[in-house]
Amino acid sequence: MLLLVGLAAPVQAQPPEYFRLDLSLTGLLYRDSRGFLEGSFAPTTSSTSQAEEFVAVGLLDVTGTLNVTSRLSLSAGIPFGVVSITPLDEEDGEQVDGGQGDVHLGVSYELLDEQPWLPGVTLRLEGGAPTATNPFLGTDLWRVTAGGRLAKSLGSRVALFVDGSYSHYFDRAGMESSPVVSYGGGMNFGVSPTTVLTLKLEEVSGGERRENGRVVASSISDLRAELGATFFSKGRPRVSFLLGAGRLQATPTFLFSVKFAALSF
16 A cells, blocks of 8 residues: 655754655645546556466546545545456466446545644544446445544654554355455655655554355465655655565565546635
8 A cells, every 4th residue: 555745845943744644645646636537557467266277457537536525535446447467377368348346436635634742643544335347346335444544644755654554345146255454664755845755564464254154365475565646746746656565475465556646625
């Protein structure tokens, strides 16, 4: 999970604005606008549990956020994706399918401002609906996720943060999933007024899925390191890149995503 905030003037008596918390927890923040529209794209690859197929997924998540107050924001998003399935025995050709992912709605609240000796606190609650038209684009289950973040600036260019979330899935039509827990921490570093780097270490675990009592997806245990960069224009974030590497069930994993701001008002 990548969390980036904006960069203000490098020398100030008070902590610069880019150290303030990201209200959306999953998106870029415009504190001086009423709302904004953003998109993120992340390609992933995997093999089926029987190692019979190679699956590649490209997911574009379009999210709109409304800043109701300076502390409260509402968001709604819908992912769209393309799935490529290639049998490992190569007897059958590649199958490509596209569709919609799980719709998600969220609310974020900045509970506490950062103080000289205390971190700022932001809370996040999000719900997901089983609207995916392809099993590789969603969970087919209703979801509720609660999360939060603590962040503290050190000087005029560095901010430390820790965050975490807990996702609960509701049983549906014989499908069930164990909770998914994620937690991590890292650092934001202001390279210049237009560039912020983020370094993060994150652990994600849980998510075993069963269908009519039969395990169809094993529980995950993924520890990964992430390096991200956000580039700003006229004081607002425009594009973010994320690279990550880790180990999932003792297997090396790699990730890449790009997030871009499409519109603000």
